[in-house]
Amino acid sequence: MTAPTTTTAQQLLQLDGVTVRFGKPGARPALHAVDLAVAAREIVCVLGPSGSGKSTLLRVVAGLQQADAGQVLLEGRDQSAVPTHRRGVGLMFQDHQLFPQRDVAGNVAFGLRMLGTSRGDQERTVTELLDLVGLPGAQRRAVASLSGGEQQRVALARALAPRPRLLMLDEPLGQLDRGLRERLVVELGRVFRELGTTVLAVTHDQGEAFALADRVVVMQDGRIAQTGTPLEVWQRPATEFVARFLGFDNVVEATVQGEAALTPWGKVPVPGGTVDGPCRLLVRPAGVRLTSAREGLPCTVAARTFRGTHVALLLRPKSGPQIEAACALQNAPETGETVGIAFAAQDVVVLDTAAG
Amino acid sequence: MRLGLMAVPLAFFALLFAYPVTAIVGRGLKEGGHWQLGRFTAVLADPDVLHVLWFTVWQAAASTALTLLIALPGAYVFARFDFPGKRLLRAVVTVPFVLPTVVVGSAFLALVGRGGPLDALWGVRLDTSVWAILMAHVFFNYAVVVRTVGGLWGQLDPRQEEAARVLGAGRFAAWRKVTLPALGPAVAAAALMVFLFTFTSFGIVQILGGPTFSTLEVEIYRQTADYLDLPTAAVLTLLQFLAVLVLLALHAWTVRRREAALRLVDASSTARRPCGPGQWALLWGTLAVIAVLLVAPLLVLAERSFAGPDGYGALFYTSLSSAASADSTFAVAPLDALWNSLSYAAAATAIALVVGGLAAAALTLPYSRHRSGESLRAGRLVRGFDALLMLPLGVSAVTVGFGFLITLDKPPLDLRSSWWLVPLAQALVGVPFVVRTMLPVLRAVDGRLREAAAVLGASPWRVWREVDLPMVRRALLIAAGFAFAVSLGEFGATVFIARPDRPTLPVAVARLLGRAGELNYGQAMAMSTILMVVCAGALLALERIRTDQSGEF
Numbered sequence: 001m002t003a004p005t006t007t008t009a010q011q012l013l014q015l016d017g018v019t020v021r022f023g024k025p026g027a028r029p030a031l032h033a034v035d036l037a038v039a040a041r042e043i044v045c046v047l048g049p050s051g052s053g054k055s056t057l058l059r060v061v062a063g064l065q066q067a068d069a070g071q072v073l074l075e076g077r078d079q080s081a082v083p084t085h086r087r088g089v090g091l092m093f094q095d096h097q098l099f100p101q102r103d104v105a106g107n108v109a110f111g112l113r114m115l116g117t118s119r120g121d122q123e124r125t126v127t128e129l130l131d132l133v134g135l136p137g138a139q140r141r142a143v144a145s146l147s148g149g150e151q152q153r154v155a156l157a158r159a160l161a162p163r164p165r166l167l168m169l170d171e172p173l174g175q176l177d178r179g180l181r182e183r184l185v186v187e188l189g190r191v192f193r194e195l196g197t198t199v200l201a202v203t204h205d206q207g208e209a210f211a212l213a214d215r216v217v218v219m220q221d222g223r224i225a226q227t228g229t230p231l232e233v234w235q236r237p238a239t240e241f242v243a244r245f246l247g248f249d250n251v252v253e254a255t256v257q258g259e260a261a262l263t264p265w266g267k268v269p270v271p272g273g274t275v276d277g278p279c280r281l282l283v284r285p286a287g288v289r290l291t292s293a294r295e296g297l298p299c300t301v302a303a304r305t306f307r308g309t310h311v312a313l314l315l316r317p318k319s320g321p322q323i324e325a326a327c328a329l330q331n332a333p334e335t336g337e338t339v340g341i342a343f344a345a346q347d348v349v350v351l352d353t354a355a356g
Numbered sequence: 357m358r359l360g361l362m363a364v365p366l367a368f369f370a371l372l373f374a375y376p377v378t379a380i381v382g383r384g385l386k387e388g389g390h391w392q393l394g395r396f397t398a399v400l401a402d403p404d405v406l407h408v409l410w411f412t413v414w415q416a417a418a419s420t421a422l423t424l425l426i427a428l429p430g431a432y433v434f435a436r437f438d439f440p441g442k443r444l445l446r447a448v449v450t451v452p453f454v455l456p457t458v459v460v461g462s463a464f465l466a467l468v469g470r471g472g473p474l475d476a477l478w479g480v481r482l483d484t485s486v487w488a489i490l491m492a493h494v495f496f497n498y499a500v501v502v503r504t505v506g507g508l509w510g511q512l513d514p515r516q517e518e519a520a521r522v523l524g525a526g527r528f529a530a531w532r533k534v535t536l537p538a539l540g541p542a543v544a545a546a547a548l549m550v551f552l553f554t555f556t557s558f559g560i561v562q563i564l565g566g567p568t569f570s571t572l573e574v575e576i577y578r579q580t581a582d583y584l585d586l587p588t589a590a591v592l593t594l595l596q597f598l599a600v601l602v603l604l605a606l607h608a609w610t611v612r613r614r615e616a617a618l619r620l621v622d623a624s625s626t627a628r629r630p631c632g633p634g635q636w637a638l639l640w641g642t643l644a645v646i647a648v649l650l651v652a653p654l655l656v657l658a659e660r661s662f663a664g665p666d667g668y669g670a671l672f673y674t675s676l677s678s679a680a681s682a683d684s685t686f687a688v689a690p691l692d693a694l695w696n697s698l699s700y701a702a703a704a705t706a707i708a709l710v711v712g713g714l715a716a717a718a719l720t721l722p723y724s725r726h727r728s729g730e731s732l733r734a735g736r737l738v739r740g741f742d743a744l745l746m747l748p749l750g751v752s753a754v755t756v757g758f759g760f761l762i763t764l765d766k767p768p769l770d771l772r773s774s775w776w777l778v779p780l781a782q783a784l785v786g787v788p789f790v791v792r793t794m795l796p797v798l799r800a801v802d803g804r805l806r807e808a809a810a811v812l813g814a815s816p817w818r819v820w821r822e823v824d825l826p827m828v829r830r831a832l833l834i835a836a837g838f839a840f841a842v843s844l845g846e847f848g849a850t851v852f853i854a855r856p857d858r859p860t861l862p863v864a865v866a867r868l869l870g871r872a873g874e875l876n877y878g879q880a881m882a883m884s885t886i887l888m889v890v891c892a893g894a895l896l897a898l899e900r901i902r903t904d905q906s907g908e909f
Contacts, residue, residue: 062807062811063810064807064810064811083810083815083816084807084810084811085810085811085812085813085814085815085816085818085819086813088813089811090811090812091807091808091811093804093807093808095804097802097804097805097807097808099805099808099809099822099823101826101827110809110812110814110822111812111813114812114813114814114818115813158812159812162812162813
């Protein structure tokens with residue numbers, strides 16, 4: 001945990017040491033003493049691989065899962081005795097869970113009906129929300145006739161309708177195809193900022209999280225591994241786990257001495273102010289520069305993959321682990337060629353080994 | 357919450373099932389406050405009892421084998437073929453199952469007995485042979501196999517077999533390696549159900565068995581009602597109880613295995629028009645079996661009810677409405693029995709729906725809010741409760757009926773002269789059907805739909821009303837139909853507790869059959885026909901709203 005979760009102002013949502021265990025008492029907990037705070041109007045994305053406990057986190061906040069220890073506070077009030085339907089939070093399920101026997105309007109208006117809103121208000125809100133999510137006039141359509149993307153929009157409208165103080169999204173775009181996902185993630189961000197909604201979303205897709213979130217929380221095995229803005233997390237992954245989860249594989253054993261570190265790849269420059277001593281080092285692919293074979297560290301090109309905007313290279317040095325590099329299409333070497341590489345200090349990150 | 361829902365069904369079973377059954381067993385086996393367990397050995401050493409026991413087991417085994425042999429091709433036809441009139445035929449096939457055993461007995465009596473078509477054409481009478489009993493059992497249970505096995509078969513993804521074919525398996529090998537293992541537990545469950553029903557067969561054997569053949573249940577009735585030998589009846593009851601416990605445990609085990617991860621698809625997408633001479637022959641063969649075995653007895657029954665002494669006419673029907681003709685068999689006009697039956701069955705259905713509905717709801721309550729240790733224990737508790745609900749299907753109805761008579765006759769529960777005594781006993785048999793019909797549907801409701809409703813602000817009661825009820829409404833209607841039909845046809849318990857001046861239709865039919873004379877016989881056929889029409893009508897109405905998935909029956 002790098003960013004301390006100090007709570008000077010009152011937070012909308014606050015989790016204090018929440019622990020959840022499934023199965024036998026000795027088993028690894030699904031959530032382990034999780035502390036998390038979400039301020040009003042903030043969009044927080046919880047990012048992690050499947051099984052890291054992120055869905056459980058949402059279920060605890062919604063009251064669908066009881067915490068074995070710790071507290072959930074909404075607007076400063078402990079929620080342990082409050083049943084799900086009185087918490088005033090919204091949850092958009094991974095596979096939407098639209099009510100199959102109701103039409104689109106019936107689904108969107110459900111939460112309003114539970115609040116006892118008048119019929120006229122219900123209709124007005126439904127119309128507004130369907131416009132907002134880009135499905136104007138879909139009120140009478142059957143849920144079964146909707147495409148995946150349309151279902152997702154209806155689910156969003158349904159979750160927004162009762163004006164929840166906190167909206168939670170469980171893998172909101174998980175089942176959609178790539179193009180749709182990229183379009184919807186932008187729309188979601190627009191809708192939330194327009195409405196000033198407080199959002200807690202979980203996803204395993206970093207692109208989704210970075211595009212949507214004000215703040216990203218990376219989870220590992222039921223614990224929080226790192227929190228920070230998307231840029232901070234991307235530029236300074238705190239641990240080897242976070243680095244590898246973000247897709248960075250150039251991680252190596254190193255000993256820092258002054259302005260450089262000794263690694264199996266030779267000397268690698270490190271950012272100024274790095275403490276001397278042994279550590280793990282990450283070099284982001286952008287920080288691997290190709291030079292001629294005589295200069296720098298000589299490597300054989302083991303594989304090259306065309307990635308649209310660039311070419312990803314897998315390089316095999318004489319010693320040490322393989323290295324990933326990115327380069328432009330024009331000057332990309334062929335497989336089997338020998339090249340030399342140098343490292344750029346601004347793309348080198350010293351990782352926190354303790355939690356790695 | 358779960359315990360709250362369970363309370364009503366538990367109290368119902370404790371008071372109306374466990375208490376009467378233990379009381380009557382106690383009365384039979386206790387003398388001067390001491391258990392007389394020596395009676396077990398005495399009764400079990402009796403060659404007559406051993407004979408009954410042996411007959412009960414082998415006829416049940418033979419009936420089960422015969423039913424599987426005849427009904428499994430039918431299950432395939434219903435699962436995989438698409439042909440005009442399939443829905444109607446599926447309903448027709450189910451009619452026998454909801455028919456009162458007394459009607460089935462009289463239908464086969466009409467078909468293979470004195471003056472039946474076989475007798476008239478070739479002089480063959482089977483009504484005193486074991487074949488009549490076996491055929492009646494196949495008739496009765498054909499639907500159990502077609503429904504349980506065919507229902508699953510239709511939902512098995514044919515592409516699994518295709519995958520095996522592509523990997524090099526022949527047509528038969530693919531079926532044997534892929535479909536058969538998936539189907540196995542369903543076949544086993546259906547076979548156990550048929551075995552259970554035929555093991556405890558009462559009405560059919562009572563009517564078709566004559567003095568020669570008797571099952572445990574018939575023997576319990578004879579010992580209780582004819583010889584007043586309670587000790588022997590008690591031992592036999594316990595014996596049957598133990599056998600049924602074993603069968604139910606096996607059934608629960610196979611059902612659990614059946615629920616294990618199978619990939620199911622919509623049944624309507626797997627059926628095709630038959631192609632090739634082999635498939636057409638199978639379809640026509642199945643239709644012929646249904647015509648001869650299932651439809652013919654019912655038609656003959658109707659025919660005999662109109663065949664008066666002076667040619668065809670409605671004589672037997674008209675005579676039903678006058679008490680005078682009933683030469684003291686009844687204190688009232690036999691037709692009144694129809695009204696009695698309908699009102700008793702309606703009351704029993706209402707009770708069964710409430711008790712069974714609560715039980716099914718308790719069984720499907722999610723565990724998610726509980727902690728780990730609790731949910732393990734809760735799981736075991738629920739399974740025990742589940743099994744308990746099935747018991748009335750197998751425990752001697754005769755014992756239950758007689759137990760009612762001797763236990764519910766003193767304050768605080770003096771129901772002896774109450775009108776409710778009969779519906780309560782009938783509801784006991786209806787509850788398992790309600791639970792079995794509701795459970796699969798309730799379990800199929802995605803728990804996260806309920807969660808979605810709760811997050812949107814619905815209280816638990818609102819969740820049930822908004823999410824569960826719309827989905828189970830059809831199942832509820834079907835459960836009601838089954839409970840109604842089963843209550844209407846209940847015979848073993850009702851025969852004891854129905855007051856002489858308020859007989860139900862099955863009781864009236866049995867009384868009429870028990871007396872000599874053309875008129876009595878004809879009247880029995882006429883009343884059976886009425887009962888058949890009522891049951892079939894109820895079922896055909898239900899079939900219109902039925903989905904393939906709902907229920908295990």
